[in-house]
Amino acid sequence: MNPVPALAATGIGKRYGRRVVLERAELTARPGEVTAVVGENGSGKTTLLRICAGVLRPDTGHVTRLGRTGYCPQEPALLERLTARDHLVLFGRAAGWDRARSLADGTRVLRAFGFDGQDRTPVRHLSGGGRQKLNLALSLLGDPDILLLDEPYQGFDHGAYVDFWDCVAAWRDQRKTVVVVTHLLAELWRADQVIEVPACSAR
Numbered sequence: 623m624n625p626v627p628a629l630a631a632t633g634i635g636k637r638y639g640r641r642v643v644l645e646r647a648e649l650t651a652r653p654g655e656v657t658a659v660v661g662e663n664g665s666g667k668t669t670l671l672r673i674c675a676g677v678l679r680p681d682t683g684h685v686t687r688l689g690r691t692g693y694c695p696q697e698p699a700l701l702e703r704l705t706a707r708d709h710l711v712l713f714g715r716a717a718g719w720d721r722a723r724s725l726a727d728g729t730r731v732l733r734a735f736g737f738d739g740q741d742r743t744p745v746r747h748l749s750g751g752g753r754q755k756l757n758l759a760l761s762l763l764g765d766p767d768i769l770l771l772d773e774p775y776q777g778f779d780h781g782a783y784v785d786f787w788d789c790v791a792a793w794r795d796q797r798k799t800v801v802v803v804t805h806l807l808a809e810l811w812r813a814d815q816v817i818e819v820p821a822c823s824a825r
């Protein structure tokens with residue numbers, strides 16, 4: 623086991639108003655490791671992942687990340703009038719890549735999931751699965767070391783779903799740190815560790 627975690631979230635607490643969602647939550651993940659985050663609806667998995675990604679500030683605790691981070695949110699954050707290619711260029715630029723590399727690598731990922739994404743269709747007219755494939759491809763731009771994926775396969779057809787888990791295995795082989803929020807308990811054998819976020823009522 624690699625002794626140095628790429629991601630360490632310790633003592634994480636978060637409340638929305640008077641509602642406590644996370645209390646002393648912990649998540650430590652290492653390179654070459656797949657972590658599954660499970661728990662009931664509303665238990666705080668997305669909240670924990672957003673805190674790990676640095677897009678939400680915890681009330682208590684802290685997060686350290688060693689390496690570039692790719693975050694695939696549960697709800698795709700897309701600009702509805704732009705095309706898939708526009709998104710690849712825009713998000714690629716934010717990840718430090720030029721246009722050519724963003725289009726080449728992003729298109730390769732989209733095609734790996736059976737989505738071409740090359741026409742001029744604005745994303746508001748894409749299918750749910752197409753939007754989600756783009757959402758996942760965007761999180762991979764910049765070749766991140768840490769992948770934080772929040773139910774990234776929602777709306778995927780069966781082939782793309784199988785391809786997704788094959789990708790997870792490949793990312794592990796590439797020594798990436800992969801964290802997947804999932805409700806699919808049948809896939810937990812693919813994970814090196816499973817972290818359960820307890821529901822509020824259990825606290």
Ligand SMILES: Nc1ncnc2c1ncn2[C@@H]1O[C@H](COP(=O)(O)OP(=O)(O)OP(=O)(O)O)[C@@H](O)[C@H]1O
Pocket residue numbers: 638643661662663664665666667668669670
């Ligand atoms: N911005 C917010 N303001 C107020 N409450 C919120 C906010 N975001 C999330 N919540 C609440 O916090 C709780 C945890 O939400 P979260 O999305 O983290 O759960 P989850 O475990 O990911 O759920 P699911 O399995 O349904 O995706 C829920 O009760 C949700 O309604």
